[in-house]
Amino acid sequence: MKKILTKVLSLAAVTAMVGCSSGTAASSAAATSSAAAATTGDGKIGVILVGDENEGYTAAHMDGIREAASQLGIADDQIIWKYSIGETQDCYDAAVDLVDQGATLIVSNSYGHQGFMEQAASENPDVTFVAMTGDTAALSGLPNFKNAFNHTYESRYVSGVVAGMKLQELIDNGTLTKENLPDAFAGDDIKIGYVGAYPYAEVVSGYTAFYLGVKSVVPNVHMYVEYTNSWFDQSAEKATAESLMAKGCVIISQHADSTGAPSAVQSALENGTVAYSVGYNISMLEVAPDAALTSASNNWSVYYTYAFQNWLEGKAMDIATDWAEGYNTGAVCVTELGKSCAPGTQEKVLEVEKAIKDGTLNVFDITTFTTGGASLTEDTEIDLSFDPANPNLIKPVKDGAFRESDTANGFRSAPYFSIRIDGIEESGAE
């Protein structure tokens, strides 16, 4: 019963998804599409999906692929879909089967598909393989194996600003004071919470960006991160959100794929707890009409349009080994603001987005955070190799900011900010 309910809820959430308009990239691509259509031939694109349209994360990818295909005039029967492919040998099987069916560009959407995609890529040098959100394309040295990742940390920062505005409103109207809500304070700091999936760079980078967004509005915040150790676990996310609220957290954000946390926050709010939710991927207004402020989200069609365009022109091998874009191409966004948002939030969002776009605001500005009491410096080194015995050290700090997903400098597209900064406390990692 619970499972069915989960499906129904997530389906409802998907249909309610407002998404962000695809912006400039798609329309510029449309202009060139008619010219490209001539070289299409009868090629095929294979798509390997970890879920199906009932699962928010996969649904967002499917929307992106469909939109890119329709912009570029790629016919329905040129795309072969493989649904519900687990992060197992099934992925490799699906990939080689797609090669057999004539696919010359194959995309997988889940992180754990990567190793199997890499194996298939090494055995099929004429076919281009893209492991979305993966991080080993550059390390593999294979010319036909690619990674792509949006600058999701930018939209997380903006969603943090939205939450910060809410906190400021609660402080200003006298709701959030030590006398009223003693539990919501750790010393002088206001407690906020974050439901994380797994303790690795993608999640760390995301929650840090969110925290810095909140902090840019309300400087005295302390964040608790608790892990569910799963990407999609409705009941665990709900339980984790409840545990964070029991600690006194006033804002609950998440890097996990279900609607568990926002629905828990909604029912707590209805029962008189002061708590608000910031979601991920899809708008949570359907399940949390009062509690949901906004969600950090991605617009995958920007990448798919780029990749499919190259493929149409017969240049699939030239797709960037590591692709990462953010607000400047419309690849990330925040979803529709909820009715509980503080007045003036919309204007503030636009202002911050503009600052990110024109480069005047860096999410990981090293003057805004410390780690172990000290700031990062230009000499700070991090290891991209996953292999301590054979490290690949880079210096990501430049011009006063940690450069995340800095593909322009030849660094990988997947997040590598895994530094634990002061003011954030983690627990529940396995």
Add this chain to the structure above:
Amino acid sequence: MKDSKYEAPKSSVKEPLVHIVKRSDIEPWKAWGIRIAAVLLGMLVSALFINGITNLNPAAVFKSMFAGAFGTDKRIWQTLKDMSLLLCIGIGLAPAFKLRFWNVGAEGQVLIGGLVSAALMINLGGKIPNGVLLILMALCAVVCGAVWGLIPAYFKSKYRTNETLFTLMMNYIALQLVEFYVDVWDKKQSHSVGVINASSKAGWMPYIGGNQFILMIIIVALITVGMYFYLQNSKQGFEITVVGESENTARYAGISVSKVIRRTMLVSAGICGLAGFLEVSAVSHTISSLTAGGRGFTAIIVAWLGKFNPFAMTLITAILAFMSRGANQIASDFNFNKFASNILTGIILFFILGSEFFINYRLVFRHRPKEVK
């Protein structure tokens, strides 16, 4: 003089329209006729289902199913791979179930075999010759799987614990151990081990003529034939039959029941452990909680439907592998939700399982006696 209390039974005593009679015997051709009819009926109902919900032509859907399982050389090998993995576990379960030892712990035995194989690949890969590594992996997988099965067998034979619950709980222990080691071996903390030894291919079962699965299929075929003779022609196989039919008879005949239980579970779980090795070394080259993938439970259906005859079980696994590959293909071809294709598999399985009822029992319809004036 008539006693009015005891009237003669009326001729109109209600006889049910149908009643069920156990068949004492059935000719093989009749049994197979019933089975084939069941599959055809199952396909007919599936066709109605497809047509009812999608308006697609059922023939096109079945054609797509067939293409999914046998459409290309690669797909044929994939289907054979699915089949042999499942069959290996089913063969492992056969002696245990024939003994009436309800081993529902195959999932855990496979996982533990896979886990120890992966551990050796990770820790010894490149340090010892590949042939030695492979043999070591296979041996350790068999031994660890066997120990995983021996524990509940020991408690069953010594303390008469319930083996269904015991083996089931052992699955969870194996699953958690795998989850734990995934985190130990995962360098990125993303809860995924990834492909092990992707570049050195240490501990990977060798490809023969460029084919990944041939060696594994040969190994499973040998185990299948071996199991047939073990059950049919060996003294131990005979003891399994006797204990399975009646423990008291076995005791009377001087067979040590507890010894047979322990020995049989060693064999059964050892083969399941080997299946874990095959999965890791020949197929996925990784380990995760999905390594056994529910096959440990599906294999129970295989063992029962095949009546513990390894050759009949081969046929059953062929049908199941075909249906699962076919179901995936129709999901892809017709944009079906995967659940819709699972329903088709379910319908056909239901009919196959149901046919066993008509093989063991027959329906007798009421004879309507002619009215006499």
